[in-house]
Amino acid sequence: MRSLATIGELLEGGIDTATPAATARDLLTIGEEVLEHWLQARGLKPTASKAEGFRLLGLHRQGARGDPSFNACRETCRELVYHYNLVTMEPGDSATAQRLAMMQLVASHIYYFVSGKMQSAQLGEFCCSSRDLRLKQAS
Amino acid sequence: MTDNRTDKYKKVAYYPGCALEGTGHAYNRSTKEVGKALGLELEDVKNWNCCGAMEVKNIDPKVQTYLSSRVMSQAVNEMGHSVVMAPCNGCYHNLKKAEYDLKNDETSRQVVDRISSKAGHKTYHAGEIETIHALDWIKHGIGEEGLKSRxxxxxxxxxxxxxxxxxxxxxxxxxxxxxxxxxxxxxxxxxxxxxxxxxxxxxxxxxxxxxxxxxxxxxxxxxxxxxxxxxxxxxxxxxxxxxxxxxxxxxxxxxxxxxxxxxxxxxxxxxxxxxxxxxxxxxxxxxxxxxxxxxxxxxxxxxxxxxxxxxx
The missing domain is CATH 3.40.50.11810 (Rossmann fold)
Structure with a gap:
């Protein structure tokens, strides 16, 4: 599993662009890895189970258990799956490039949302209350 | 529209909440003006209070339930309304949440009753009023066809x-x-x-x-x-x-x-x-x-x- 920082850099422009299907697969995997970070930071083992045919949705369901506010990214995860289906089922469609661009934005939203949640919960490497001070000290 | 909401939403209690008196003033203004243009009447909830927003909820969710219940109590008991419209998602959410808690949680009912008695107003009971959003108000009060014609x-x-x-x-x-x-x-x-x-x-x-x-x-x-x-x-x-x-x-x-x-x-x-x-x-x-x-x-x-x- 890649670090959140690496995932952030990838979303800035390092996604596999060999084929539309590969790009879509990579973006879906990124979504899964981001949710894995959320689960691991909470001391949970990320599930391998799928919900509605996708591990991403299974991971989201697991991540929202005991934390209903995590459902704020439920539809965003579903949109990632929806775009994945669009791209992989119709790779030759004239809208594929647009769909991939949108999929990247949707994946980025999950990444930002989960990163923000981890800061708020003071999980992982973050501590939001001292962040400004730490950044000042580092500079 | 064939249901009774077209009539029911013609005149509703209006709960703007604090955001619409500040940063969201344009929303307040436009909601009222659209209501006038569509023939839908709004009556401000008398002496309304904060819905509990995020801050109170984080300290004591039961107090948030009380605060939202008081808004509904004002609308139903002081003004006789059967519908209260809240255009702010936060207010709308909190009033709906209070309604749910009062229907399903005995402790919430007891807390709300105790604070309401202390505050000297009638206790709000679940089911006494319907909370709607501005979207419901226009969608069901006028509908797409009614809107198109105007x-x-x-x-x-x-x-x-x-x-x-x-x-x-x-x-x-x-x-x-x-x-x-x-x-x-x-x-x-x-x-x-x-x-x-x-x-x-x-x-x-x-x-x-x-x-x-x-x-x-x-x-x-x-x-x-x-x-x-x-x-x-x-x-x-x-x-x-x-x-x-x-x-x-x-x-x-x-x-x-x-x-x-x-x-x-x-x-x-x-x-x-x-x-x-x-x-x-x-x-x-x-x-x-x-x-x-x-x-x-x-x-x-x-x-x-x-x-x-x-x-x-």
């Missing part, structure tokens, strides 16, 4: 990304009237705002982040994260082909506007999509002037687009 300036040419935010549909269990099939709102893919703006002539774009988080909760603790979340929403709206984002929540709206400006200053990323309340867009379609619906009170400048579309 349009004076079509929104044709406006490509709209409808942004509902995350509190309008979450958590699902406090909105039992949603997901009830045809004619009801969907919690996974809300569409009431899309329906109303389409009736006014706008073209709705396929927007994947319509219920995504705007980062409102991070604004004070981590502004950069809020800016990144908002910037992503703005970019997605533009990539969808939208020239305007329609909003129905004062917190989301001011977040989008402020972080659009901040994204340019902090990250050097400029986005051009405009941000307007759905009530402002409907008001313009009904022939109201931009000033009448408070476009001048928005932080972002939409006049150029409105002039270009013949709406100003």
């Amino acid at each position: 349009v004076k300036k079509s929104l044709k040419g406006m490509k709209v990304a409808n942004y509902y935010g995350c509190m309008y549909t979450r958590p699902r269990h406090i909105f039992p009237e949603k997901d009830q099939g045809a004619g009801s709102e969907s919690t996974s893919r809300p569409h009431f705002m899309d329906d109303l703006l389409a009736a006014a002539g706008a073209a709705n774009v396929d927007f994947p982040l319509k219920t995504a988080c705007c980062g409102g909760a991070h604004t004070l603790s981590d502004s950069d994260m809020s800016t990144k979340l908002v910037l992503n929403i703005l970019k997605a709206a533009e990539a969808s082909g939208a020239n305007v984002i329609a909003t129905e929540c004062p917190t989301c709206h001011s977040g989008l506007e402020m972080h659009q400006i901040r994204a340019e200053k902090k990250f050097g990323v400029k986005t051009n999509v405009k941000i307007l309340y759905f009530t402002q867009l409907l008001g313009l379609a009904l022939g109201l002037t931009p000033k009448k619906v408070g476009v001048h009170e928005n932080m972002s400048d939409s006049f150029g687009l409105l002039e270009q579309q013949g709406l100003a």
Whole structure:
């Protein structure tokens, strides 16, 4: 599993662009890895189970258990799956490039949302209350 | 419309909440003006109070339930209303949550009864009033056909990304009237705002982040994260082909506007999509002037687009 920082850099422009299907697969995997970070930071083992045919949705369901506010990214995860289906089922469609661009934005939203949640919960490497001070000290 | 809501929503208690008296004043103004233009009457809840918002809820959720229950008590017991309309997603959410808790939780009922007695007003009981959003009010009070017949300036040419935010549909269990099939709102893919703006002539774009988080909760603790979340929403709206984002929540709206400006200053990323309340867009379609619906009170400048579309 890649670090959140690496995932952030990838979303800035390092996604596999060999084929539309590969790009879509990579973006879906990124979504899964981001949710894995959320689960691991909470001391949970990320599930391998799928919900509605996708591990991403299974991971989201697991991540929202005991934390209903995590459902704020439920539809965003579903949109990632929806775009994945669009791209992989119709790779030759004239809208594929647009769909991939949108999929990247949707994946980025999950990444930002989960990163923000981890800061708020003071999980992982973050501590939001001292962040400004730490950044000042580092500079 | 064949159900009784057309009559029921003709005159409702209006709970603006604190945001609509401050940063969301344009929403307040445009909601009232649209109501007037559509023949829907609003009566301010007398001596209303804070709904409990986020702060009180984080300290004691039962006190938040009481605060929201008092608003409903004022509307039903002091004013005799059967419907209270809250245009702010936060207020709407909290009143619905209080309704749910009072229906299902004995401790909440006891706490609300105790504080209400101390405060010297009648206790609110679940089921005494119906809480609705401004979208329900127009959708069921007038409907698309009623709206179409009143349009004076079509929104044709406006490509709209409808942004509902995350509190309008979450958590699902406090909105039992949603997901009830045809004619009801969907919690996974809300569409009431899309329906109303389409009736006014706008073209709705396929927007994947319509219920995504705007980062409102991070604004004070981590502004950069809020800016990144908002910037992503703005970019997605533009990539969808939208020239305007329609909003129905004062917190989301001011977040989008402020972080659009901040994204340019902090990250050097400029986005051009405009941000307007759905009530402002409907008001313009009904022939109201931009000033009448408070476009001048928005932080972002939409006049150029409105002039270009013949709406100003």
